[in-house]
Every structure is written in structure tokens, then in C-alpha cells.
Amino acid sequence: MYFIANWKMFGGLNSLNSLHRVNKFFKTFKKNKSIKIIYCPPSTLIRPMSKKLKKSQIEVGAQNCHEKDNYGAFTGSINSSMLKNVGAKYVIIGHSENRQFGETDKLINLKIKSALKSGLKIIFCIGETLKQKRKKITKQILNKQIKLGLNKIKNYNKILIAYEPVWSIGTGLIPKSNQLLDTINYIKQKNKNFKVLYGGSVNPKNIHELKSINNIDGFLIGGASQNPKKFIDIIKKTYI
Numbered sequence: 063m064y065f066i067a068n069w070k071m072f073g074g075l076n077s078l079n080s081l082h083r084v085n086k087f088f089k090t091f092k093k094n095k096s097i098k099i100i101y102c103p104p105s106t107l108i109r110p111m112s113k114k115l116k117k118s119q120i121e122v123g124a125q126n127c128h129e130k131d132n133y134g135a136f137t138g139s140i141n142s143s144m145l146k147n148v149g150a151k152y153v154i155i156g157h158s159e160n161r162q163f164g165e166t167d168k169l170i171n172l173k174i175k176s177a178l179k180s181g182l183k184i185i186f187c188i189g190e191t192l193k194q195k196r197k198k199i200t201k202q203i204l205n206k207q208i209k210l211g212l213n214k215i216k217n218y219n220k221i222l223i224a225y226e227p228v229w230s231i232g233t234g235l236i237p238k239s240n241q242l243l244d245t246i247n248y249i250k251q252k253n254k255n256f257k258v259l260y261g262g263s264v265n266p267k268n269i270h271e272l273k274s275i276n277n278i279d280g281f282l283i284g285g286a287s288q289n290p291k292k293f294i295d296i297i298k299k300t301y302i
Contacts, residue, residue: 064280065297067287069103078114080290085118087294102154105140112149123152129172131179142180153177156187158228167210184221192229218255224282230262246277266295273300
């Protein structure tokens with residue numbers, strides 16, 4: 063079971079102090095549970111976080127990358143090789159917040175290929191908008207995103223798919239259990255090797271409902287992951 067903390071645009075060096083609490087919890091808890099914790103902080107914190115977690119089983123990822131894996135004149139950009147060099151082992155690609163700013167399926171596909179070439183594992187985000195949900199075309203949208211995003215990519219064992227409905231992110235709303243079960247099953251039918259996570263307003267209050275969906279392989283957690291107590295509560299309540 064994966065628990066991925068997406069810190070988004072949050073955190074300074076002092077924020078790394080919160081890792082001690084989570085790491086201490088994980089050392090005792092993981093003995094009985096097969097879980098994997100991954101932190102995806104802003105790029106400014108990848109190196110210091112990697113150093114702080116060097117002797118831990120907790121891994122570090124990035125939140126995005128440039129589509130080019132070599133150096134170039136792209137001011138302000140960071141490519142997958144650079145992320146790998148500072149300690150990242152995963153990278154989130156295709157997050158809806160980036161899609162809304164013009165990240166296309168074709169660009170996402172290039173980023174995934176670049177990241178795989180650099181040796182990073184992928185957290186590939188897909189999801190529909192509220193308008194698309196109301197039109198009842200969720201599956202068509204997901205099919206397109208998967209087909210184009212993973213075009214000519216075969217090593218699915220290095221890719222985690224995070225289903226995160228756009229209308230759920232930051233709203234406190236989550237899909238109904240039967241709808242989420244059906245959607246996750248639909249994604250897994252695309253390939254038997256897919257591991258599928260859920261992301262979108264995951265918190266300690268709704269984790270009991272979400273964990274009842276027995277085909278979910280983990281969670282991509284946003285705001286709640288910035289608070290060590292809430293993050294630990296989510297993990298603990300998943301197994302209660």
C-alpha cells in the first residue's frame with residue numbers, strides 16, 4: 063500500500079523537522095504492514111529531505127519535471143536527470159493542477175519517457191473535470207489520458223497511476239464508493255500490471271470510506287500530508 067505525500071508549494075527547511083515524527087512511526091508500524099511512504103516536496107527540498115531520510119525506508123520524489131533529459135536553455139526548468147542527481151526516486155507527472163495550466167497528454171508522454179530514461183519511477187496522474195463527470199464521459203477521458211500519456215511505453219512496473227478527479231482536489235468531496243470502485247476497476251482492466259492510487263481530498267475523516275474500496279493500491283495525499291499527525295492518522299486508519 064502506497065502513501066504518497068504531495069507537499070505542492072509548501073515547506074522550508076524547518077518543515078523537514080516534521081519528518082522525524084513520521085519516520086519514528088514508520089519504523090515501528092512497517093514491521094507488521096506492507097506499506098511504502100514517499101514524500102514529494104518542492105524541488106528546493108529534495109536534496110535536504112533525501113539527506114534527512116538517508117537511513118530511512120521512506121523515499122523521496124519530485125512534483126514535476128521538464129520533458130528534456132539533457133541540459134538546455136530552459137530558464138527555471140528542472141529535468142529528470144537533475145532530480146535523480148539530488149536524490150529523487152519518483153516524479154509526479156500529469157497532475158491536474160499542471161494540466162490546467164496547459165500540460166497536454168503529448169507533453170506528459172514526453173515527460174514520462176524522459177523520467178524513465180533517467181531512472182525515475184512515475185506517479186502518473188489522470189482524472190476528469192466536474193463538467194466531464196456531469197456529461198458522464200469519465201471513462202472516455204481516462205482512456206484518452208492513459209492511451210496518449212503512455213504511448214509507446216511498456217515498462218508499466220515503474221509506473222503508478224493516480225486517479226485524481228479534478229473536481230475532488232481541495233474541495234473535500236470524494237467519489238461515491240460504488241463509482242470509485244467501478245472507475246478503479248476500469249483503469250486496471252487496461253493492463254493487469256497497473257497499480258492504481260486514489261488522490262483528491264484524502265484526509266483522516268474520509269479514509270475509512272476510501273479504504274473500503276479494496277482495489278485501491280494506495281493514496282496520493284495533498285494538504286493533509288503537510289501535517290505529520292494527519293498523515294500518520296491516514297496511514298493508521300487505513301489498517302484499522
